[in-house]
Amino acid sequence: MEHTYAVIMAGGGGTRLWPVSRREKPKQLLPLLGKETLFQGTVARLEKLFPPERILVVTVEEQAREMRDQVPSIPEENYLIEPSPRGTASVVALAAAVLKKRDPQAIMAIQTADHHIRNKDLFHYLVRTAFDVAQKGYLVTLGITPTFPATGYGYIQQGEALEGDYKYPVFTVRRFKEKPDEATAQQLLRSGDHSWNSGMFVWHVDAILAEIEKQMPDLYAAVNKIASVWDTPDRKEVIRNIWYGLKTQTIDYGIMERAEKVAVLPAGGLGWSDVGSWDSLFEVLLPDMNGNVSTNAQHLGLDTHNTLVYSDDEKRLVVTIGLDDMVVVDTGEILMICKVDQSQKVKDVVEHLKKHHQEKYL
């Protein structure tokens, strides 16, 4: 595993987990699943494969301080700070350019800070295999075998099996597909040759930089310029001058969809979740015999079923009587109680609060 690195993308926000996920405290920095935050969980998962000095974090200044507090093991120079988010294409390009300067043979595994993986052993196995494939010059994606017709993820269609002595099935990629509608998602689920795009990638810095140079030459020039002054006093000024001119783009749309040598490892049973909505916590945490899950709260439920109780105050006693299929979120100055199948309406609440100038609750 020499020359291998992990790069954690950790700049995002998002409102789907409001009111816990807030502007100044995004999802990855919260102990959504218990004592550990998603960011801490991501680092812990990676530390089985990488020493801390080979784990990089790309984030924004507002989040970096909290991250350093949560994970003091990662050295300061491994935090790559974006002046502002410009999409995952810029994140990947910056990390690849900086890494290449440090280690021209670097192979990097891209991770997101706010996902959860239950089966860590399988994850480590997959990443090790992906490094072998990346050594051959492939851009490797970790695909997730679909378990329901999700409309919230992009899909990857696999092609033929890749020749080679790999310890896990590897396929070429036929096509990337954007988030489908419900009917298409049903087809893709049944097709048997489509995986969810998890946003986890493994590649050699040369391979990804070659694609960036071809498909996004402006970005390529920009990150090279930034990387050339990274270890000099000019870094701050150069990055500021360049960064705000970059166009916001995802790595999937900007690079992967038209890239040439792409492979996929379709993983079933990984227990992967993007922890993207309140009801997704039911999948990640293990419900008790009544179907209830609770995080941090002391929950006393009478005649209560399929109900999630989250509190950020361990001393809080949450008593529920006669509740079914509910999400209870008790955090700071906000209490939210929501029928599970209506949890997508959280964004309506966020819109309402914006409209009525109650930004303090956002």
Place this chain on the structure above:
Amino acid sequence: MEHTYAVIMAGGGGTRLWPVSRREKPKQLLPLLGKETLFQGTVARLEKLFPPERILVVTVEEQAREMRDQVPSIPEENYLIEPSPRGTASVVALAAAVLKKRDPQAIMAIQTADHHIRNKDLFHYLVRTAFDVAQKGYLVTLGITPTFPATGYGYIQQGEALEGDYKYPVFTVRRFKEKPDEATAQQLLRSGDHSWNSGMFVWHVDAILAEIEKQMPDLYAAVNKIASVWDTPDRKEVIRNIWYGLKTQTIDYGIMERAEKVAVLPAGGLGWSDVGSWDSLFEVLLPDMNGNVSTNAQHLGLDTHNTLVYSDDEKRLVVTIGLDDMVVVDTGEILMICKVDQSQKVKDVVEHLKKHHQEKYL
């Protein structure tokens, strides 16, 4: 209204409004209906009829301090402190004996500290009429015209109309009835001649003390002995020596059921509530067009109906999505969410907490 006094009984506890009503903070000291506590509301209602120096409060030491803070207008000597609760018979007897020493012509209106009355003008009208009836030597009860077959209240059956020039219909009392079962309550509701026993009484001190002497001679002797030393340094010692020997008894069972000259004013439309359970708040507070009521909390309800939201933190934003017929109580270290028709299970929770030695939540 010379020689008229109000006596507020304020010693009680009770768990039906847990988790807001707690051991150290009983119902009457809480702002259950808004900014004002039930005790403050009771005093405000009485101050239209009585100057503060003619309002007395019978309570226990643990509650007296908070009461003085909440209502500074009542003079210190008007707080009659029981060493421990011994039922309403002892409360009434003590107040009557002490009042008689201060004013032998005193007529007293007994009130409870933790009830709510919406129609205050009618209340004042009734009390004034009751004073006229009490002047004739009657023990007067204010009855409440039943609006549903309640099994939680005692009932009063009226007899013939009382002769006299009263400004409101007055009847003799045929019988007091203890809390009935459901079938009996249905009959009583339909009978047309039964009122709920509200626990509000008006009488001359001589009239009630004569009944106490006859029916509870030990209590009579005890309160006379206490009253004789009330304004001396011996008060504390004498009351302590006597009080714990008193048997616990209600005024209804101990005196009223067998008293001779009893009258009732059956009041309809008073908007009276004993605020005895969470769902009773729906009757007291006025629901909005979706049937929701909220106290203190900022409530933002989407697709939410017939739901009560109580918070003791005005800054708290309570968001509900897809809730029907719920009670949400957010107080200090406890959050309770309960289906309205299961709110009687609150006492099961209290039992559970006792059994598991979680007294701090009681």
